[in-house]
Amino acid sequence: MQPEFWHDRWRIGQIGFHQAAPDRQLREHWTDLGLANHSRVFVPLCGKSLDLLWLREQGHSVVGVELSVVALESFCMENGVPARRRTLDDFGVYEVAGLHLYRGDFFAFTADLLGSVTAVYDRAALISWAPELRAAYVAHMVEMTAPGTQTLLITMEYPQAQMSGPPFCVSADDVERLYARHHSIEKLSRHDILANEARLRSRGLTQLHEVCYRLTRL
Numbered sequence: 001m002q003p004e005f006w007h008d009r010w011r012i013g014q015i016g017f018h019q020a021a022p023d024r025q026l027r028e029h030w031t032d033l034g035l036a037n038h039s040r041v042f043v044p045l046c047g048k049s050l051d052l053l054w055l056r057e058q059g060h061s062v063v064g065v066e067l068s069v070v071a072l073e074s075f076c077m078e079n080g081v082p083a084r085r086r087t088l089d090d091f092g093v094y095e096v097a098g099l100h101l102y103r104g105d106f107f108a109f110t111a112d113l114l115g116s117v118t119a120v121y122d123r124a125a126l127i128s129w130a131p132e133l134r135a136a137y138v139a140h141m142v143e144m145t146a147p148g149t150q151t152l153l154i155t156m157e158y159p160q161a162q163m164s165g166p167p168f169c170v171s172a173d174d175v176e177r178l179y180a181r182h183h184s185i186e187k188l189s190r191h192d193i194l195a196n197e198a199r200l201r202s203r204g205l206t207q208l209h210e211v212c213y214r215l216t217r218l
Contacts, residue, residue: 023049042065044064047071048074082096091113106125119152128165155211156170157171191209
């Protein structure tokens, strides 16, 4: 989607994708990655997710990148995060112990800004990209991460014809096509979540599954 789309969604508060608690799949499967508590974790398109705080509570140093200044300002105000603001290259940076959040274009983010990370947490990034942008997103992630990097990837599967994204349907075949060249892929779980998603049912969905993968960078 174009940047203006996301700026508008945040400006008018149309953010049904935001969760009021840390993600269930994150809490259930994070330990499957086998990370040390002090690991550095990257969260692309992080919004104002409470998952950022949950990951920090596990002892991790968390790096996020987000397009919307509304999202990051809201994250700090709503959670009492006393972040120091500064400017670096094309990004606004919000810093507090254990959190480094960058406000700007994901595709302008670089490996030098990210630094060395042990893991990636992707709940809302891949499913937010239209199909024609996914390959570029994955390629950029590959450029920024080293072999051995673990990714906890959460996707949604539903009949794409029933609803226009985002969130977009990402099938197991899509994951294989996008990631298999540079990652090993392990499916951790697949859950029917339609009954819990009134918002998406109202958009016409009759099937909806949430799928969690562990990816290991080769």
